[in-house]
Amino acid sequence: xxTYLEQLETPAPVVDMxxxxxxxxxxxxxxxxxxxxLRPHVKTHKSPRIAAEQLRLGAVGLTCAxxxxxxxxxxxxxxxxxxxxxxxxxxxxxxxxxxxxxxVTVAADxxxxxxxxxxxxxxxxxxxxxxxxxxxGMHRVGxxxxxxxxxxxxxxxxxxALRYAGVQFxxxxxxxxxxxxxxxxxxxxxxxxxxxxxxxxxxxxxxxVSGGSTPAAWRMHEVPGVTEVRPGTYVYNDRTxxxxxxxxxxxxxxxxxxxVVSVAxxxxxxxxxxxxxxxxxxxxxxxEGYGALLDHPEVVVARMSEEHGILDxxxxxWRPRLxxxxxxxxxxxxxxxxxxxxxIGVRGHAVETAWSVAARGRGANxxxxxxxxxxRAV
Amino acid sequence: xxTYLEQLETPAPVVDMxxxxxxxxxxxxxxxxxxxxLRPHVKTHKSPRIAAEQLRLGAVGLTCAxxxxxxxxxxxxxxxxxxxxxxxxxxxxxxxxxxxxxxVTVAADxxxxxxxxxxxxxxxxxxxxxxxxxxxGMHRVGxxxxxxxxxxxxxxxxxxALRYAGVQFxxxxxxxxxxxxxxxxxxxxxxxxxxxxxxxxxxxxxxxVSGGSTPAAWRMHEVPGVTEVRPGTYVYNDRTxxxxxxxxxxxxxxxxxxxVVSVAxxxxxxxxxxxxxxxxxxxxxxxEGYGALLDHPEVVVARMSEEHGILDxxxxxWRPRLxxxxxxxxxxxxxxxxxxxxxIGVRGHAVETAWSVAARGRGANxxxxxxxxxxRAV
Numbered sequence: 118x119x120t121y122l123e124q125l126e127t128p129a130p131v132v133d134m135x136x137x138x139x140x141x142x143x144x145x146x147x148x149x150x151x152x153x154x155l156r157p158h159v160k161t162h163k164s165p166r167i168a169a170e171q172l173r174l175g176a177v178g179l180t181c182a183x184x185x186x187x188x189x190x191x192x193x194x195x196x197x198x199x200x201x202x203x204x205x206x207x208x209x210x211x212x213x214x215x216x217x218x219x220x221v222t223v224a225a226d227x228x229x230x231x232x233x234x235x236x237x238x239x240x241x242x243x244x245x246x247x248x249x250x251x252x253x254g255m256h257r258v259g260x261x262x263x264x265x266x267x268x269x270x271x272x273x274x275x276x277x278a279l280r281y282a283g284v285q286f287x288x289x290x291x292x293x294x295x296x297x298x299x300x301x302x303x304x305x306x307x308x309x310x311x312x313x314x315x316x317x318x319x320x321x322x323x324x325x326v327s328g329g330s331t332p333a334a335w336r337m338h339e340v341p342g343v344t345e346v347r348p349g350t351y352v353y354n355d356r357t358x359x360x361x362x363x364x365x366x367x368x369x370x371x372x373x374x375x376x377v378v379s380v381a382x383x384x385x386x387x388x389x390x391x392x393x394x395x396x397x398x399x400x401x402x403x404x405e406g407y408g409a410l411l412d413h414p415e416v417v418v419a420r421m422s423e424e425h426g427i428l429d430x431x432x433x434x435w436r437p438r439l440x441x442x443x444x445x446x447x448x449x450x451x452x453x454x455x456x457x458x459x460x461i462g463v464r465g466h467a468v469e470t471a472w473s474v475a476a477r478g479r480g481a482n483x484x485x486x487x488x489x490x491x492x493r494a495v
Numbered sequence: 496x497x498t499y500l501e502q503l504e505t506p507a508p509v510v511d512m513x514x515x516x517x518x519x520x521x522x523x524x525x526x527x528x529x530x531x532x533l534r535p536h537v538k539t540h541k542s543p544r545i546a547a548e549q550l551r552l553g554a555v556g557l558t559c560a561x562x563x564x565x566x567x568x569x570x571x572x573x574x575x576x577x578x579x580x581x582x583x584x585x586x587x588x589x590x591x592x593x594x595x596x597x598x599v600t601v602a603a604d605x606x607x608x609x610x611x612x613x614x615x616x617x618x619x620x621x622x623x624x625x626x627x628x629x630x631x632g633m634h635r636v637g638x639x640x641x642x643x644x645x646x647x648x649x650x651x652x653x654x655x656a657l658r659y660a661g662v663q664f665x666x667x668x669x670x671x672x673x674x675x676x677x678x679x680x681x682x683x684x685x686x687x688x689x690x691x692x693x694x695x696x697x698x699x700x701x702x703x704v705s706g707g708s709t710p711a712a713w714r715m716h717e718v719p720g721v722t723e724v725r726p727g728t729y730v731y732n733d734r735t736x737x738x739x740x741x742x743x744x745x746x747x748x749x750x751x752x753x754x755v756v757s758v759a760x761x762x763x764x765x766x767x768x769x770x771x772x773x774x775x776x777x778x779x780x781x782x783e784g785y786g787a788l789l790d791h792p793e794v795v796v797a798r799m800s801e802e803h804g805i806l807d808x809x810x811x812x813w814r815p816r817l818x819x820x821x822x823x824x825x826x827x828x829x830x831x832x833x834x835x836x837x838x839i840g841v842r843g844h845a846v847e848t849a850w851s852v853a854a855r856g857r858g859a860n861x862x863x864x865x866x867x868x869x870x871r872a873v
Binding site: 126128129160164166207230376382398420427455458459472 | 503506543544545546547560561571572573582583585586589608611630634635636637667754758760763765767770774775777798801802803817818829833834837849856861862865866869
């Protein structure tokens with residue numbers, strides 16, 4: 118393996134190991150300080166190696182979105198929350214087939230999903246814990262009234278092989294700068310309170326109240342009743358997280374290493390990181406580019422093709438030369454990780470390690486056809 | 496493997512094999528009719544199986560963007576154009592190490608890149624053909640004047656182990672509806688003519704004049720001097736291609752199969768295809784969603800999270816139920832293919848085959864560290 122950054126092939130996702138360690142420590146300390154159970158979402162890193170470090174630092178379990186993530190993380194953790202609607206025969210089958218000694222929890226917002234889930238749990242000879250998913254303003258999934266929450270909870274209690282474990286919500290709409298989240302957090306607190314009161318009055322007091330997300334993570338202790346948080350992005354952070362103040366620019370641990378491959382067109386430089394390396398995630402609003410240089414944050418990736426990123430040089434006197442390397446802080450790091458198979462760990466300019474994004478992809482077990490090979494000149 | 500669409504795990508990229516065959520035939524026939532050499536770009540499918548079919552139908556070779564693509568395609572083709580600036584030590588090393596019996600061509604826009612390329616070719620004991628990359632209005636890469644084109648061509652001729660093979664350009668800016676491309680194509684023709692005249696007058700008449708791209712593909716025969724086209728998207732097509740009239744809706748061969756996982760929030764349905772399955776590519780302008788349903792084109796994916804797509808039901812009376820499957824035509828199919836490891840081929844509702852997106856990823860050869868495994872209950 119290459120010894121220094123400069124020898125690496127580009128584009129490549131590169132993680133500063135010191136920054137990563139600080140990010141992991143900081144969230145673990147926050148959770149401990151406020152008595153919140155930390156159940157990190159693995160969607161950001163998809164790597165058992167990072168998950169093992171999160172568990173070593175005190176995480177009570179892991180959160181997954183896909184069954185591929187759950188299958189891979191079962192290798193390092195015996196308490197998994199699959200925070201995704203348990204709908205679809207293939208998904209249920211994989212859920213039921215997770216190792217028998219792993220405690221599996223899912224989140225549901227529809228009583229109609231519970232019959233099939235119960236059948237799957239029984240066929241898998243296991244009990245599945247179920248959280249009722251609440252919509253507290255994100256308007257994506259989740260029951261939309263306390264009455265519906267009670268109905269789903271009762272249905273869970275009635276269903277064989279299912280266990281009512283509590284509630285979860287995802288406050289992904291709380292994306293204001295951290296210091297300006299007061300009103301949104303108070304609203305989440307009021308709405309959650311109404312759900313909790315209603316459930317308690319029906320004898321359905323939730324053992325788990327799971328919230329979280331990195332943008333709102335540092336203030337989740339202010340929402341009464343929350344017992345658990347599920348942040349994901351904090352391990353690597355990104356330009357969006359820095360913009361809303363949930364981390365500093367210096368906390369962005371993952372950058373996309375890229376090479377300047379053309380300076381032919383005036384006023385710009387072209388690097389070999391495009392949409393297939395950075396994704397096309399806007400920085401909240403359009404027009405602020407798809408990433409910025411770690412060492413020159415005023416230089417943004419203004420336009421992209423699949424394998425080309427166009428650096429706008431209008432706001433800098435810095436002039437890159439053909440072949441120069443740059444490090445790009447992406448707008449949304451979870452998308453970048455999902456685009457690569459391996460991550461490279463560095464300290465300063467020294468390459469220290471590399472690990473697999475093992476839970477990437479879907480892991481469907483298909484029989485594949487191959488192409489005929491060309492005749493070779495022997 | 497599942498026998499019918501309904502048994503497949505979602506999200507999954509599904510290709511209608513009849514439509515794929517028609518798309519392949521149509522472009523091959525167009526090229527033959529107009530005497531253009533067809534060198535399809537593999538970035539769209541990244542699969543040797545599709546490449547082999549393109550070659551069987553008369554393609555003269557293949558176009559690649561990444562070295563991973565070139566390495567994989569060398570298994571089915573002995574004439575590869577790496578249409579990407581040959582810059583960076585690792586890229587040059589992989590280029591030089593392609594199988595010795597493969598004719599390798601690259602495109603360059605900077606004389607400064609040629610010394611290292613020449614060294615790599617000599618160390619790889621091979622000759623590398625080089626096209627001069629011209630900027631004909633895309634403003635991404637490419638020399639920006641005939642004088643610069645002549646300078647780069649002369650430098651190629653002088654460099655040991657390199658051979659001047661002609662010119663290439665990428666008319667990616669010609670994206671008007673096919674019937675309204677006249678002015679843009681005439682401008683491309685005039686600009687190209689000036690380059691060709693200048694090169695000929697210096698004894699540098701290009702043997703290859705390579706243009707192409709799916710949006711402008713059907714009219715490339717109207718640009719005087721073009722000898723070769725490099726369309727990629729036409730194999731699968733997508734919503735953008737249909738919108739500009741470079742294909743019909745019925746020619747969209749690849750859809751993302753998804754399952755309705757929540758109908759809890761009014762006026763919408765949530766499917767399990769989000770940015771990690773569809774990408775976040777706008778349909779030219781923002782606001783028209785990130786994909787549309789094959790069977791209900793008025794229903795678009797209006798919002799997305801990483802694993803959630805929100806179907807806007809405001810323009811339809813169709814009401815999906817929890818667990819229903821839908822097929823989404825993505826805005827940009829090349830991005831979708833890059834997100835998956837396998838493609839599933841169907842005829843009607845019957846699953847017929849599956850193949851690997853073998854040239855996906857970067858294929859860097861890293862030594863990987865692993866995570867400690869959890870203690871197992873035996």
